[in-house]
Amino acid sequence: MAKDNNPNPNKFRISPWLVYTSILLIFLFISFVTGSSSLQEPAQLKSSNIDNMLTKGQIKNVIIFNNKDAEIYLSDEGLKDPANKKVAKDIFDRPNKGPHYTTKFGDLKSFQEKLDRAKAEKKLVDYDFKEASNWSDILISLLPVIIIIGVWIFIMRKMSGGGAGGGGQIFNIGKSKARLFDEKNDVKTTFKDVAGLEGAKEEIQEIVEFLKNPEKFTNLGGKIPKGALLVGPPGTGKTLLAKAVAGEAQVPFFSLSGSDFVEMFVGVGASRVRDLFKQAKEKSPAIIFIDEIDAVGRARGKNSMSGGNDERENTLNQLLTEMDGFGSNSNVIVLAATNRADVLDKALMRAGRFDRQIFVDLPDIRERAEIFKVHLAPLKKVEGLDLDFLAKQTPGFSGADIANVCNEAALIAARNNKTAVDKQDFLDAVDRIVGGLEKKNKIITPEEKKAIAIHEAGHATVSWMLEHAAPLIKVTIVPRGQSLGAAWYLPEERQIVRPDQMLDEMCATMGGRAAEKVTFNRISTGALSDLEKVTKQARAMVTIYGLNEKIGNVTYYDSSGQSEYSFSKPYSDETAKVIDTEISALIESQYQRAIQILEENKDKLNQLADILIEKEVIFKDDLEAIFGKRSFDKNLEEVVS
Template identity: 45%
Template sequence: MPNPTPKRHIFGDEGDVASHLYANVEEPIAEPSESTRLYSVESGVHPNGIITDETDNISLMHFVKSTLIYPSSKNDTIFNDDDQFEDTIDVHALFNSFCDKANHVLNESIATLVHVIGIVWYWCGGVLLNGFALAAAILITTAILTFIHSLSNPLSDHDGVIDNRSNTPENKDTSKNPTLADIPKNRHSLDTVHLSDIMGIDEAKEELVEVLNFIKHPQKYKQIGANIPRGILLVGPPGTGKTMLAKAVATEAQVPFFYSNGPEFVEIYVGQGAQRIRNLFAKARRMAPCIVFIDEIDAIGIQRASGDFSGSNREHDQTLNQLLVEMDGFHSSTGVTIIAATNRLDTLDRALLRPGRFDRIIHIPLPTVQGREAILQLYLKRVKYDKDVNLRDLAKLTPGYSGADLKNLVNEAALHCVKQGRDMVTLQDLQEARDKVGMGSVRKHMQPELERKMTAYHEAGHALVAYHLYPHADPIHKATIISRGSALGFVEQLPDGDRYSYKLAQMKARLAVCMGGRIAEELVFGKLNVTSGASSDIYAATELAYRMVTEWGMSKRLGPLNYKRLGGITSGHGKGTLSPDTAAIVEQEVRELVSEAHEVAEGILRRHRNQLERLANELLERDTLTGKEIKSLLDPPPSHDAENGQEEDPDATPDLSASDLLGDQHAAR
């Protein structure tokens, strides 16, 4: 029979079929995690167990064909004739898989048999060996029959195989020759991911293209003596596409892809996590060249604690040590590339980050405005949407959104569109979805009139302070008293563009805006009638002031020191290892920053009390005001009130100008 044309086929996890037979004799081999997945690979003859004898080749081929073409149950029929079998299955690759499994089963069975014979001989001498010979024969026979049964069901869901075939012309036309993926079984499936499908992180993609060249063309680098990096660490916030990038590299390289998650290696009993690591990399070496991807690697790669010998830490240390050993075993001839992902680089053990293990660290930031526009365009192509939607404007309204956030945004907009009975996603749907994702669903309960009025003045206070502190404060996007999530109302500010750092003046303006809501309540309703609605504002102001003092060196009394890095500030606002004197200074500096912001906001609201009333009444009437509407309501400039004969508060203080923010009066002490 002529050799069939090499085709794409599926490799599955090689289960330890005989391990359950002797689990009480030796340390059991840990079962592979169900989430460990092996994606398809371009077929070829496996280097292990190649059949060279022509007679054995024909006999084994006849056996495999008979188990697939003529199964024991008519309901399990997979192929109807030899031609369909030959056109669909890569027989040579299946032979090699057969040999690997057979060798594994027989070797494990014989090793177990010898081990048990030694135990019996030691304790009982040769008296029981005759009876034990029969038991050994039964053991080996059972193992072989179990293995043959697994071959007769090659598409068992237990294998957890995902077919990730490329969309080549021969694979697209499946009407004539069905493939393994076309068989109506309960199979897992996953869309093939290419680098062209990932938007908004072009710099990271460029670095991964180089990694792709390492995998596809290693000889080019070996010829000049370069060492190919075998460890790639992807670092970035959640939802930025780290896992998708790893899958795309595997797809483009046409190599197997092992997916695992860091928490899966965290076990209770010492040694189990290390065993899982060994099993994973043993399979990877057999399938090389391939990619092993470990998501959330910080679960097992967190820095080891010295002096703690508890059981949980011993298990963690053994697992991490085994991972380090496996990564040390990678070299240019291994063909195994490990890609890991984390959003907590600072917590990883330093031994894991040294050259030779993770040689490349690729940072994947949140997408820019241009990146968000490209991501929105990608996901909106999958739904029916109004082409008049300005994607650039929508991208500007989503600063800090990750790719996953934008995908969820588009999906929520589509759901809202259907709910409203429309057949096309509009800008209104996208704006509603954005508010829902950011602040939560609308709460339709009716507020008491007094609470609604206090909410209106509270939000008007925030908006008025932000309006008068522009450009140090971000522009107002909108103000609303519609309840969403846990908020009774909110004022949303958006920067003019992407921002990667903040100036001292901008931070002080932010503190003043946080204070505006509470002060508006005090001015209108009295200090004894303020509400708890400012709790989140006070927390945000305190948090920002703490970071200004302890992390960003914005205090002359403490100097440019990062007390958090030095271990002086614990989570929350507690005092860690700081001396009592230093801790007292920190508290005093934070209090002074917040007090100054309170004075600035109070001065603005007292001076422009008429604008506060006007803005609050408009919110009570319309519920929501956009930034443009607020600007038109508060313009022309403040002198307009005086020209109309309206009196100002005699106790008012001047507005905070740029010189005030950066001068001696409000400079960092």
């Protein structure tokens, strides 16, 4: 992943709530300053007292508002009168500058005549008329509205992503959440950093050539592809490959997830799609990478529970329009990644939108060695560590799994106070990841330990006697995770599998339960995972691969994924009975075959179980000492001793 190079990491960021508080304080300050010159509310004065105060010359000034209210400012003589002691000072015990009293009058003409007489007698300095402008009243009337707006903004911010990205601001909720990686500073990944994936890199290299030198293709009349879809299992490096394309092409790279378009507000997803493509066109040539596109690109109309105006469908419609709408000379290419291409909408997959699909498969043994080389580079490892050996021990592992193995091996080495990571640490790491954590302190009775040893010895014995069963690496009765014991095999990496190979694997899997039957003449619940595995294999042989004679060359597998939305089976009830019968017959036949093999090798089975109880872990050499070498291992490479 590219690092987040923030040019101003210590830049001061103003909190929105600080702004809201400041605005509120400003309103309060204005109300105090403009609403009155004192911090004390003026007292009410009765009309009968005004005449007496005017006669004594205690009133200095009068301001009349709206021809019905008046504010009265007292003179120095009036402030000295004990009757006005309460209004002489403010709440801070400072001289009150007024207004000191307020009063209401009925007839403006008669009130004005009183003031004129007092002014003529020089017992009143002046009086004046003003329009009412009480900011405190205005603020109080607006305060509920301000509170409602503030709460609304707070809720909108929370529902639109809590302030993250462009959608964090209520007025930017329709903006794209895509993160822009600058080609000069942020995108450092190139194809050299992507180990393995040779086929995918070769196929995607053409897109890089398009972006680097578009004239080379457009001069011949070719058009730049509008999109490429990276399809493959999780952890195989689809996102890493897309970033390598951006690093190689040296163009702006917009990265976001399919879920970033999803929002609870109507029209937001479509708005973000429009904004994303608008930004990309402004910076073209550019790459838009949508990770996990199945979040927004799922086939339309398959969920009968949703309405016709589904928000996700609107977002997908906008995405379809944008991909097929911008001109071919805009130099904007859309890359997308998913591990569920079968559920994507057909309109999204057609040529002109995603012109090509690039399958990113699990790495083979050679590619796994290259991936190990990349992830081993930062580790302190022993000299002469065999990468080919490590690659052989990790069949079916993705690039992410291999990275996890390397990290786990380093942790195990550090736990054992080693100065370098060695071969055994990697083997322990594979065991830890595949089987789980060892539980050596788990309480197991001697009877249970004997049963577990017989069970695992049965797996080892049957697999040793069958040609197509996976070669054994080791057998252990040390509990790991949820299993009480395990037999470790190194399966052959086949491109196609034949019926005899599948039957041998099923027979070896049933060897555990068969060993319990042969030895104790009773069975237990310990074969649950074995039964689950063989049932899946048998069902696949009958219903998917067409390997059953009674069912014939028929498959009920739907690669388009449409069957998951169907409430009916693609076969009749009579066929369902035949399928169930054939699955049961397949499993039972291999169970009886395993019993026969173990009956013929019962002494060796018990001998192997005794060694297993004593050592808890046995390896391939122990089986060779008991059974001799496998006659069909001549063409197989030696693996682990």
